[in-house]
Ligand SMILES: Cc1cc2nc3c(=O)[nH]c(=O)nc-3n(C[C@H](O)[C@H](O)[C@H](O)COP(=O)(O)OP(=O)(O)OC[C@H]3O[C@@H](n4cnc5c(N)ncnc54)[C@H](O)[C@@H]3O)c2cc1C
Ligand code: SF4
């Protein structure tokens with residue numbers, strides 16, 4: 189995939205990652221093959237923003253089949269009635285059933301943080317969570333952060349600080365950052381933020397920019413409230 | 414992930430009766446150990462009993478000054494509890510040194526006590542491992558045994574460390590584990606809860622089939638004590654201990670009146686170093702005293718091919734912790 193990205197001479201790389209025109213360009217491209225095949229992190233964020241204007245419809249699976257259990261999940265404010273097998277993992281249900289693919293599967297073993305999302309406002313690893321255990325819970329994923337075209341301050345800060353390279357860890361990083369910035373128990377100095385975010389591994393090593401983005405978002409969120 | 418039956422319990426009694434004495438059943442708390450190991454097919458429960466809705470999420474101070482922690486109190490909530498931070502700093506620090514923010518938000522007190530070893534041969538599903546497959550041998554003894562293998566409490570059948578940080582602090586503080594089972598309720602001294610591997614490394618703890626941990630009760634805090642947890646590892650964060658120490662001391666001027674020392678990362682169970690404590694009590698604060706106590710704590714340690722460094726590292730974990738606390 190990256191070979192294609194580099195080799196196709198499409199000019200994608202000549203855009204300034206931070207320029208609004210690039211964003212508009214990708215947004216008009218929407219989920220076209222270009223975006224789907226080569227989209228880096230910021231494009232996924234842009235797409236997530238776009239999905240928000242077309243909200244996920246409430247889903248109702250009807251009566252559960254044998255071996256399934258019915259659960260209610262409120263995801264990004266939309267209530268779904270889902271039938272799941274006992275071994276269905278929250279991460280997979282969100283990605284495969286609700287098509288909320290912004291939450292990523294990295295290690296699938298609780299080690300990388302790519303699957304981080306909020307359950308009742310608390311950040312957890314969704315790969316180590318059974319969907320049935322979360323009956324009645326309120327889930328927030330990366331798709332639920334922006335309001336319409338308006339990026340969440342943390343998303344905007346990641347954008348501006350180029351806080352990613354491949355983007356695979358980015359939604360998990362952002363969800364952790366949102367939880368940390370809303371948590372008075374976690375110190376605001378760089379060391380505390382690094383420690384609190386250490387469960388989000390970035391294989392591209394974008395940590396410096398991630399930290400800068402989180403600290404910048406702190407100011408924006410304070411300004412907003 | 415393999416299939417299993419799932420039941421959500423609404424009461425302790427219901428949890429215990431749903432589990433029964435079935436050795437194919439498993440309680441589900443935060444799931445950070447259980448689901449990890451089910452996914453890689455190391456634990457294979459046929460029945461999962463979800464205990465997350467039980468009313469075991471509180472922390473209370475008892476009349477006698479002890480602190481009773483519900484089995485479902487998360488590692489985050491326990492570390493942040495104001496009484497724990499004030500009276501048991503060592504416990505709060507140990508909890509916060511473990512795993513990650515997200516994992517601590519899920520991980521529970523009882524689940525942490527019950528977590529399984531991190532030995533790669535246990536987790537790979539193919540190597541000989543007496544814990545996973547009794548009688549098959551121990552690949553770690555002749556294999557790679559640097560980071561998650563012990564020098565204290567090992568046997569010729571298993572040398573894996575108990576990985577918990579929280580438990581090291583609890584071993585130093587002193588605690589009681591309350592369990593509810595098919596035969597009713599009973600209490601187990603924390604130091605008797607985890608078992609040495611000996612000839613039966615597959616037996617890791619003192620629970621009888623079906624028993625559910627309902628509480629962990631900490632001994633009343635030592636008056637005027639100071640305490641701290643020092644964790645030494647390959648990187649500054651998010652790693653299991655190579656060696657760690659939990660230390661509690663009370664001083665009268667420069668004299669050590671009381672001392673409690675426990676070690677992590679070096680033992681096959683949370684390791685209370687009683688002899689080292691004796692070597693500290695009544696002594697003047699001095700580097701020589703700390704060093705002597707540290708040597709005593711690691712006396713009888715057995716090094717393996719790659720982990721001999723844990724003997725001096727464990728000693729340093731004690732000396733440095735004591736030095737900081739008494740400074
Ligand atoms: C990537 C990673 C890094 C980690 N790093 C650290 C670290 O640095 N330090 C550290 O200390 N820990 C670490 N851990 C381990 C973590 O602390 C444990 O997984 C966690 O504490 C387990 O708690 P839980 O509630 O999720 O347990 P669960 O997974 O729900 O349960 C664990 C076991 O206990 C049983 N059980 C649960 N509750 C009860 C009960 N009430 N009574 C009887 N049995 C019960 C379950 O059946 C299961 O066998 C790490 C884990 C991961 C995945
Ligand atoms: S050290 Fe213990 S857990 Fe590891 S291979 Fe040997 S028996 Fe298994």
Ligand code: FES
Nearest residue numbers: 294295296301315
């Ligand atoms: S996918 Fe969940 S922590 Fe890696």
Ligand code: FES
Nearest residue numbers: 353355390391392
């Ligand atoms: S941006 Fe590539 S893993 Fe973090």
